[in-house]
Amino acid sequence: xxxxxxxxxxxxxxxxxxxxxxxxxxxxxxxxxxxxxxxxxxxxxxxxxxxxxxxxxxxxxxxxxxxxxxxxxxxxxxxxxxxxxxxxxxxxxxxxxxxxxxxxxxxxxxxxxxxxxxxxxxxxxxxxxxxxxxxxxxxxxxxxxxxxxxxxxxxxxxxxxxxxxxxxxxxxxxxxxxxxxxxxxxxxxxxxxxxxxxxxxxxxxxxxxxxxxxxxxxxxxxxxxxxxxxxxxxxxxxxxxxxxxxxxxxxxxxxxxxxxxxxxxxxxxxxxxxxxxxxxxxxxxxxxxxxxxxxxxxxxxxxxxxxxxxxxxxxxxxxxxxxxxxxxxxxxxxxxxxxxxxxxxxxxxxxxxxxxxxxxxxxxxxxxxxxxxxxxxxxxxxxxxxxx
Numbered sequence: 001x002x003x004x005x006x007x008x009x010x011x012x013x014x015x016x017x018x019x020x021x022x023x024x025x026x027x028x029x030x031x032x033x034x035x036x037x038x039x040x041x042x043x044x045x046x047x048x049x050x051x052x053x054x055x056x057x058x059x060x061x062x063x064x065x066x067x068x069x070x071x072x073x074x075x076x077x078x079x080x081x082x083x084x085x086x087x088x089x090x091x092x093x094x095x096x097x098x099x100x101x102x103x104x105x106x107x108x109x110x111x112x113x114x115x116x117x118x119x120x121x122x123x124x125x126x127x128x129x130x131x132x133x134x135x136x137x138x139x140x141x142x143x144x145x146x147x148x149x150x151x152x153x154x155x156x157x158x159x160x161x162x163x164x165x166x167x168x169x170x171x172x173x174x175x176x177x178x179x180x181x182x183x184x185x186x187x188x189x190x191x192x193x194x195x196x197x198x199x200x201x202x203x204x205x206x207x208x209x210x211x212x213x214x215x216x217x218x219x220x221x222x223x224x225x226x227x228x229x230x231x232x233x234x235x236x237x238x239x240x241x242x243x244x245x246x247x248x249x250x251x252x253x254x255x256x257x258x259x260x261x262x263x264x265x266x267x268x269x270x271x272x273x274x275x276x277x278x279x280x281x282x283x284x285x286x287x288x289x290x291x292x293x294x295x296x297x298x299x300x301x302x303x304x305x306x307x308x309x310x311x312x313x314x315x316x317x318x319x320x321x322x323x324x325x326x327x328x329x330x331x332x333x334x335x336x337x338x339x340x341x342x343x344x345x346x347x348x349x350x351x352x353x354x355x356x357x358x359x360x361x362x363x364x365x366x367x368x369x370x371x372x373x374x375x376x377x378x379x380x381x382x383x384x385x386x387x388x
Contacts, residue, residue, distance in 0.1 A: 028216035
């Protein structure tokens with residue numbers, strides 16, 4: 001079952017899971033990269049400042065080891081000299097240590113970035129389980145890490161031995177050289193061997209850095225169930241979203257039904273489409289669609305309009321065009337202005353005729369070509385018949 005679950009984790013980790021892992025203190029860290037950077041920094045410091053440091057400490061020891069009868073007669077001078085030597089040593093060690101510490105921090109930031117979290121400091125009681133501990137100890141990742149560390153140690157030891165064997169005659173020759181020349185030559189020999197070992201470690205770091213990144217992303221891979229669950233948590237459950245959409249449709253329907261009594265006109269395609277229009281010359285630049293619907297909703301809009309004595313006009317082409325191209329609570333499209341103006345003029349004439357004059361003829365406004373969906377359906381049917 002566990003093997004099947006591991007095989008199922010074949011989807012790449014999402015940004016949300018990577019962020020959560022970082023919050024828990026999980027980062028792709030290369031152990032070889034900081035070591036290589038620290039050694040490179042140390043080599044650079046030795047190359048740039050070792051001659052000056054040797055000259056300085058030679059002068060310090062020369063002064064400190066000189067016999068001084070006055071210092072013996074004055075005990076306080078010896079304490080002051082010892083304090084001065086201690087301060088100089090602490091300053092040198094502290095400076096070198098601070099530079100190396102900054103290099104180590106920079107290398108870790110380069111490999112995994114800055115991450116501040118308290119969760120990594122919290123107790124993990126699952127680690128107290130000896131069975132789980134044995135499983136982690138003999139896991140593929142830990143065995144690979146141990147094998148890589150062992151290989152690195154063997155290679156570095158081999159390089160060190162080869163360097164010592166090659167430089168052994170020159171080290172022996174230093175015994176007959178003056179002290180200053182011997183120290184200078186020994187420093188150069190040590191620095192050369194140090195650089196060779198540094199290059200070896202740099203090769204391992206260059207391989208380990210991208211490898212740790214790939215292993216990190218592999219550990220965070222997701223199964224399909226995890227991806228679906230995360231999608232539900234971020235985007236919402238499809239069932240909940242469907243209920244929300246249904247609720248929004250109900251609210252929109254209620255709002256439209258409340259707006260129908262205030263409409264100036266309802267344009268209908270007898271049983272399929274209904275669009276309610278309202279126009280206030282003082283507030284609106286063009287007529288606005290306050291309600292629209294199809295089928296049963298269209299019939300409901302018609303009934304509400306008749307109950308509230310709102311004129312209902314049968315204009316199939318205009319009703320279809322308005323339903324297809326006009327948006328709710330928006331002005332009608334400019335291309336339909338002329339057709340809508342005709343039906344509104346009819347409504348105004350109809351209201352004026354209540355005083356006893358004859359009723360105006362109902363208009364049959366034409367809509368621009370291409371706006372009536374019925375024309376497209378008819379043309380498609382005609383083309384299909386012609387093809388057949």
